[in-house]
Amino acid sequence: MEQDLDTLSFEAGLRELEAIVGKLESGDTPLEEAIRLYERGSALRRKCAERLDAAQARIEAIRTGGDGTPAGVEPFLAG
Known part of the structure; x- marks a missing residue:
């Protein structure tokens, strides 16, 4: 029985996705x-x-002041 996507953890979803890819790549699936x-x-x-x-979006980067002490946080910007 497949678990509802809204209650599935990221890790469980990733494991299930990997299993699906394996089955599809096998070529034995009807x-x-x-x-x-x-x-x-x-x-x-x-x-x-x-x-x-x-x-x-929830990750924040810690900003430091000129003296190296934490001065606040700012949103994480990838790239």
């Missing part, structure tokens, strides 16, 4: 099952990407 797995994998990929984006 077509109907492959389609179902692909749809589930696509939904898992979207959910994991959303969770990563949300986590990145």
